[in-house]
Amino acid sequence: MDLLALPPNLRVLLGTSLLGCVAGVIGSLAVLRRRSLTGDMVAHAAMPGLCLAYLVAYELGIGRDRPAYFLLLMSGAALTGLIGSALVTFLTRWTRTRQDAAIGIVLSTFFGAFVVLLSYIRYLPGAHVAGVDQYIFGQAATLLTADVWFIAGVLLVSIVTLAICFKELKTYSFDADFAHSLGWPTLSIDLGMMAALCLVTVVGLPLVGILMAGMIIIPCAAARFWTYRFGPLLVISGAIGAATGVFATLVSAEYFVRWFGFDPLAFGYNRKALPTGPVIILSGAAIFLASVLFAPRRGVLARLIALLRLRSRTATENLLRALYELGESQLPRLAPHQLEEIQQHRRWNRGQLTWALRRATWAGWIERNADAIQLTASGHQRAAEVTRIHRLWELFLISGARIAPDHVDRDADSIEHVLTPNIVGQLEAMLAESGRLPRTAATPPQSPHVLTGGNDPVGTLSPGGG
Structure with a gap:
């Protein structure tokens, strides 16, 4: 199948569903390790990297129409995201700072740096600040064929890694001290999980924006109402993440109204201004609410x-x-x-x-x-x-x-x-x-x-x- 021949809406549908799936799977590991807010921290920490990479592209004369532009911005976002994750690990392991306090410190500091850099970019002659603004709320319509393949590759690597290291990741997610007593390299496992979380967050910034944290947390939070087991939890989280991407894309692209005859968000003629990223988060929140109410064993109605x-x-x-x-x-x-x-x-x-x-x-x-x-x-x-x-x-x-x-x-x-x-x-x-x-x-x-x-x-x- 040639993705280049597909309509833009179908490319967005594939991209958001694949991103939701990989975010649900990787996010489950973070939620089980009680690091739900790490995704939020990474999303905020990546923003200064975007601005710095934009300044580099501005100085080198790299325009938005060149492939190197997107790669440069993503590299800058990944770099500062990893730096933020490393700072949180340093503060929690080698100082007396609690994890929630460390995340708050890093998140607010990096986002403050982002606001300062964004203000500086606004006054540069010939600079297009919209190239950075779109990463705040996401712009799924700009998704390219290469982006879809890249997200699919990240999902494939994640699934293969989980299959190979399933026992180790399962043990570490529930009892890190026991994993350490077995002689396993828990620090390396922890850094690997953080790196995977950073990668997924950075990949999702162009589609969902700074709200990417919700796409990481919500699927696992909803899946925990449906199962008590680790393996099924990963599968259900991935399925919920993919479902949120599909539903949000259908709503944003008017397919939902065309197929089902009603508008679930009642936006009417303003639908063209409806961003896909926030709709993805709202769709995930709706699935989470349905899980809270109707899950067969742990739901409110069942209880x-x-x-x-x-x-x-x-x-x-x-x-x-x-x-x-x-x-x-x-x-x-x-x-x-x-x-x-x-x-x-x-x-x-x-x-x-x-x-x-x-x-x-x-x-x-x-x-x-x-x-x-x-x-x-x-x-x-x-x-x-x-x-x-x-x-x-x-x-x-x-x-x-x-x-x-x-x-x-x-x-x-x-x-x-x-x-x-x-x-x-x-x-x-x-x-x-x-x-x-x-x-x-x-x-x-x-x-x-x-x-x-x-x-x-x-x-x-x-x-x-x-």
Whole structure:
């Protein structure tokens, strides 16, 4: 495929998607190392290099239409970006300066130098300051075929390097001290990661501008809501970065309106003045917000649903245990109990009690006749299981944590609903070995304290109790 024959918008689409992919992958390493703001620092530190390189081109008479012009500006940006990264490393390793303070010092100093140099360039005769201004917000429309191939090469080298050094980078990203104890050259790894971050930032300046930091941070931040594993995190980060580039390009180039029939940003006739760089960041922010809300395990809605389910299950299990304890002295007979009696047995929130009654009825665990509530056979079995887990934890707190018997009920009430079968089995084995569990595991042990509502501790239960 000859990229020279492609329309400009398609070249921009390829360039922004490839840049987003490589920025997401390399940025993940920085985020995991808690160096998210390093990309922002590099973007600001590269700006004085652009100005200095522009001054060199101005003195040598190198115009913007010559290939050496772009190469010279990128070299200057990369040089000062690397110097800024080296200064941060020096300040954090060999002085008492914290990393966030070191980044702030370098960022503000280099950006101040950029403003001074830019002001100087404005007053040079014949100088075109627009050649430098475009790197502040980016100008993706100026992307050339060579730029697309260069970004693709950076992505390819990054993927190959990650594949070769996957184990080392994974270990260093999560535990640098452990990697150092293995004898690995952690300083070289750190400098290599910083150099890769500088390279990606400098490459992205013509497209995204000084906002390149967002393209480095946002994909990984969004991907962490979708996975806990290192490998999938890199893949998802790259995919999110590429998606932001594609979406932003489609919006900026009016393809989104043409294909889908509406304008997501409602810019209308001012669309021609809409820069691609900021739209890329806004697109990434939208994906991040969607990840925060809708991620299946770590998203806000998923956590809210899980919390509501836990509260519902907790209230239902508390109701079953209350019914079991109220009728424990009458077993194996399943006696009905009045709603007022249940309310006096423990403190209830009216809404929680109402929902617990409905949920237990739907599950077939209780039968209601007016205000009389009675456990069914399956409900009695479930109630006995809940009560057994509760009392096992109480016995563990008394024998293992040395907590007084009259203080264990509330602690057990808060933890019994999240105990896994494996933990329950370990509790049973531990208590049986110590002689604290003389009965079979099929029935609840004796309550170690006076039950709420005035019931005395009961003795042996019938096997039919669960």
